[in-house]
Amino acid sequence: MNALLAPVFDAWETFQEISGVRHIETEADYTEATDLADALLDDGAMDEAHPQHSLFMVLSDLIYAYDQTHYPQQGVSGVDMLRFLMEQHDLRQNQLPEIGTQSVVSEILSGRRDLTVNHIRGLSKRFGVSPAAFF
Template identity: 60%
Template sequence: MNARPAIAPIANAWDSFRGVAHIGHIANRRDYEEATRVADELLEMGAIREAHPSHSLFMTICDLIAAYDQRHHAMPEVRGVQVLRFLMEQHDLKQNQLPEIGRQSVVSEILAGKRNLTVEHIKNLARRFGISPAAFF
């Protein structure tokens, strides 16, 4: 490797690491599968805990996996109203069965896009359905 003196130790260590771990930039499906295999093993070892000695490695691999997923399997943006519709469908709910929002007319206006979900609505819905309020943002 033809690296500058200050970078040479890092580059050499990186080459050694890649040779052992087979982890680095995820360019294809095979790289992705290897990265997820290593991440799963680290997860089983408890590396998700911040105090674990391999936590930083685990988080770095997760970041690489997330970047690959974003490039190759990007999820469409979902609005809060779409989440609400999905939850209503999954729980077979009608507009008048959401006291967390208020009257049926308020729910109707929200679903029609005439009104927005408020912070209070979101907190109440998240509590009812056991999901993160972030799902609505």
């Protein structure tokens, strides 16, 4: 075995046992991963300055990959997601400072303008969803 890998293997085994973070293969793995992601989200790990932000993002990627394989969502665009979230939170176009003015929101909803990376960051933080939900 490569000498560089031995400590990684040892740490990985311990990390998996403690955290439950691993490749998601079963519904039980999925539940464990989403529970941990929720706890990290509640702790503020979506904030890039949070010390566990990277862990949260890796876990989100694992959950997203499992979702895409087991629960594919066809035809849901970022704009569709935005409309859904606005409806669920009873928001009007002028109540989304993460995007900007009501006219900018209107242009995005009508397809004349695209969501930017900054819009998506702000929206995912506000609504507690993965940025991947808007892609």
